[in-house]
Amino acid sequence: MILIIGMLVLIIILVALLIYLVIAQLDLRTITNQLHFINHHTTNQQIRVHSRHHEIVALTQEIDTLLNQHQAVLSQSVKSKNQLDLAIHNISHDLRTPLTVASGYAQLLKTNSSLSDDAHQQVLKLDHNLALLTKHLDLLLLYNRLIENRITITPTPVNVSARLQEACLNVYDALQQRDLALNLDIQPQLTWSLDEEAMTRIFQNILGNILDHASKKATITLKQIDDTLELTAANQLATPIKDANRLIDRFYTEDLSHQKQNAGLGLYIISELTQLQHGTVSVTTHDLEFELKLQFKRTN
Structure with a gap:
């Protein structure tokens, strides 16, 4: 029991x-x-x-x-980001007018024949720095349009080969001043359905990145592989890249050419404008070699 x-x-x-x-x-x-x-x-x-x-x-x-x-x-974090974006918006627009006025005075001084050689060199240096500031301000304004979703992508048939050649020709003098050899391998008459203004900005930023960071030589290749348009920009570097995974992040920069002239927005803008057109961006580095590759699939 x-x-x-x-x-x-x-x-x-x-x-x-x-x-x-x-x-x-x-x-x-x-x-x-x-x-x-x-x-x-x-x-x-x-x-x-x-x-x-x-x-x-x-x-x-x-x-x-x-x-x-x-x-x-x-x-x-969201609050801080919004405050930063608003500050960028206000500062960039507030700087536009005085910067334009200062650039105008610099242009007038460059034509003043009564200036001494030393004064003329100072004016040239001033004009160069104002041009650099204008470039960075333009990047900030474009960045501001991107974060506010004010970029309208309108695909039209674009002769990408011709537009790229024009962009390279526009920086010929700057390449000469930097003693950079730019090799072009551009397949002719490649027409693709893309936004022409966005592609122009992409080309400008790719070339700007080369001018800011390349050492000795760079190569730009444009070709069609099956139904894909592929644009590759490769260049040598003066120093190795520390963190390749962050290169496309906004405001991230490394002093790769010992010039300290980069705002950290060029690659970010390239990436954003490419993705808005349903393209892909990849960055690869090895020792003193850098390569940026953009690909666009042909749309029906």
Whole structure:
């Protein structure tokens, strides 16, 4: 009799323990499902379970605390980004007028024959620095249009070969001043459905990147591979790249040519304008070699 009672007590304990474990498992499944939803949606939702298990309740409270901290950090990050973007917008537009006026005066001074040689050299240096500032300001204005989604892409048949050759010709003097040898391998008469203004900006930034960072020589290749238009820009560097994975990040820059003239937006803008046209961008580096590759699939 005692043995039977003992067996019954053991069975009751095992059943109770099994029920406890099943309920705990259901609570954990509820928590897991809610976390899955939170991780895949923009929401301020917190974990809610109706459980009498002290450990489950404690776990839920700790998760909610972590979620609140994460939400606070995310909110502050978004706020800081919006403040930065607004500051860039205001500063870039405020600088446009005085910079244009200063550039105009510099142009007038360049034609003043009464200036001494030393003064004339100072004016040339001033004009160069103003041109550099104008270039960076243009990048900021374009960046601002990108983040505000004010870039309209209008695909039309573009003779990419001709546009690229024109862009290269426009920087011929700058290449000579930097003593850079630019080799062109451009397949002729390649016409693609792209946005002409966006492609012009892409070419300008690719060439600007070469002028800022290339050492001795660079190569630009344009060709069609099946249904893909491929543009490759490769150049030597004066120093190795430290973090190739961050090169396309906005405002990230490395002093690769010891000139310190880069705003850290050129590759970012190239990437954004390429993706807006459903193209892809890849950057590869090896020792003192840098390669930027853009690909555009032909659309039907």
